[in-house]
Amino acid sequence: MSSPANWRSEGEPPGEIEEFWRELAGTRDTVRFDEYVAGCLYHPLVGFYSRSGRSGRDGDFLTSPEVGPLFGTLVARAVEAWWEQIGRPDPFAVVEVGAGRGTLAAEVLGEVGEACAEALRYRLVEVSAPQLEIARARLEGVRGVDFGSEWPPARRTVGPAAHVVIANELLDNLAFRVLQSTGDGWDELHVGMVDGELVEILLPVTGEVPFPRLPPGVRIPWQVEAATWVERTLAVEGLRRLVCFDYARTTAEMAPRRWWEWVRTYRGHRRGSHPLESPGRQDITCDVALDQLPGRPTVVTQAEFLREAGLDEITAEAERIWLEGAARGDLEALAARSSLSEARALTDPGGLGGFKVIQWVR
């Protein structure tokens, strides 16, 4: 197995890979790469998110809501504007999928104006049981909140399923297939075990592949699960807006790059090792291929989205408070300074500001 410098090698406790493989593969010799990724992330016993994996300063990676309260404040403003735009429905059903430990939800619920808050029914959906528990402990009893582990719902519940669905860094965390061009066709990446090590195995792809021919050896992601998730969400009754925040580009942009430039692993706030190392001990993510998503979403950068939601107004005010209070160093001034540094992080074009906000609006 190749372990390029971009992937740090970590090693894992003895016997752990074998245990993981038994849980995932059973008696099979190989599993397709997307099934492997799903196992690494979400297997109920040995998956990263079923163990301790999570976002946050004390977690494995920092997401926009975990940078500080500013992101949630601006999303709350956007949520309120969307409510106005669709005629102030009551109830107003908002669903956040992949809600993690509820940080964005807490901020949105705390920041929307009173009239919107009265109508708001905010559902947090999270597949990771430990994270859902944290979110529940934080938000249980807050007006209008409820929790779930499945989206879209298998059964129609009472009332509208969702007017607005929000997902921050969900699509890049859904399992993805990897194809490798043979020049006149495609092989697909599978995973097997040889002498106690997980290895890459290429097998001819089955079925039609919707991509043009590419030079031999080129790898691309095939994000069937993300596309299906979007399609099923768009089919939800009453849906007016789906908003996904993610790193994203096109398949054509990814194809000329080495695959570790669009597949990233994280662990303890650092880039992790090769995806076949430390299964279940690190996050595995893939840049979202915009052209593989259904419908015709609008796409803006996160920086643009936040400005549209009122970022400049907030930072101008924070600047004023900081300049006036810096000498005194009072709490209000310190909060203003922290808000300014959050704004820089959230709009940094080389970081979170370069994320895409992908929206389907009806």
Ligand SMILES: C[S@@+](CC[C@H](N)C(=O)[O-])C[C@H]1O[C@@H](n2cnc3c(N)ncnc32)[C@H](O)[C@@H]1O
């Ligand atoms: C990168 S984390 C982002 C968490 C949070 N949105 C944040 O910004 O901090 C992705 C989250 O999506 C959750 N997730 C993955 N697939 C899911 C699914 N099908 N339904 C609900 N949650 C899912 C994972 O468990 C994980 O908590």
